[in-house]
Amino acid sequence: MPGCDRISELPEPLLTHILSYLPTKHSVKTSVLSTRWKNLWLSVPSLDLNCDDFPYREDEVVLSFFDRLLEFNPDLRLLKLKVKCGNFEIEGLKDRISTVIHRGPQHLDVNGCINYIDRDTQTYPFIEYMPLNLYTSKTLVSLKLTYSGVEDPGLVYVPCLKSMTLVKAHSCLERLLSGCPVLEELTLVRDMHSNFEGKVDSLMRVRSRSLKRFRVPLWYGEYCSSLFVKYTLEIDAPRLERLTLGEDQFDSIAVKSLDSLFMVDLNIKFDPEDFSKRNEIRYFLSGITNVRHMIISEKTVKVYFTHDSLSN
Incomplete structure (x- = not known):
């Protein structure tokens, strides 16, 4: 039938479900469509609000x-x-x-x-x-x-x-x-500025019996690195399947019980010339030897080759 508003004929639970996929500022705008739509946005089971969208x-x-x-x-x-x-x-x-x-x-x-x-x-x-x-x-x-x-x-x-x-x-x-x-899934992005001010502990300890995916993505760009934000990462997660490490701020990484590890994505580096860190590098590399798939950056590859030459 020409001019028929089929959307407005839908049941209210379905309409509010559709509106739940919109930012709230857009769902509010539907209130001007008709009397039925006036308060419909108030029954949407989600709220997506950006306070900067308010005029005042x-x-x-x-x-x-x-x-x-x-x-x-x-x-x-x-x-x-x-x-x-x-x-x-x-x-x-x-x-x-x-x-x-x-x-x-x-x-x-x-x-x-x-x-x-x-x-x-x-x-x-x-x-x-x-x-x-x-x-x-x-x-x-x-x-x-x-x-x-x-x-x-x-x-x-x-x-x-x-x-x-x-x-x-x-x-x-x-x-x-x-x-x-x-x-099952944990993603961490550190506030390096706060760590610089001494407001964040220098130890990040991840212990979980259920964790399957753990990510520390590179946040500040490929070439960002600071000697003042180094910290130690400890991972004890026996069910961990995917590990992504993309920061240069690790002073050391200690791993334990990673028998389920399936995929590793590494974009990190250590200083292999630092004799005090050689054992830590060795323990970390030994802890991920069971992994089936590995994605590694150029700087991480250099650590592997250097470590291999130092071990022989």
Whole structure:
């Protein structure tokens, strides 16, 4: 029939499911289509919000938007929450995120504020600490934190979490991992500037009985390297299948129980002329001898050949 609006005839659960694939700023725009669409976006089971999209970047504007969504349907379960704070801190945002976590989301992606300039004209990191109920969520399946601090939570138990990405997020990694019994995928991007200031431990310990994929990607570019951000990486993950290491900031790497390792992607280097490190290089290379597939960069190949010549 000409001019028939077949989309509007679809049942509401299907419409809200379709809208869940759009950024919230686009789903809100559908409210002008008709009376039926006016409040439909308020029932979408996901929220993808960029605070920079608001015409007035004020705490009250952003928080009132959150409150309207949460109060319109108190029983609505937001399965996915993605929030990008932009370039300004929002006081009270943590409380709203806590409310969403109480409603049992499966996916949480929070990009906190990056920097702010204080009265002394110096630039400081702006970190929005996550609410404590995050660390006892019984529904979270995936978690991504960017520029979001993680205070020492004490108790950590996230029984359904399978994927975690921490991008320049200050955290007690070992404690977090200990409370994620089914975690299968972990990606870490360090905040090297904070490490330079002594705010990050020089030891990264990854211990997990469930982990299958672990990535430390090269973040600052191929030629970025600093003597001031070296740190030690320890990996104890007997079910690990894929390992990607792409930083030059490793002072040493210790591996243990990597019997399941299937694929390794290495873009790292050691200093083989450093006699104190030769045994550590040998132990690391010996620990990955069972791998079936290997992708290695030129600088890593040089370490292999140098190590081989030193061993003979």
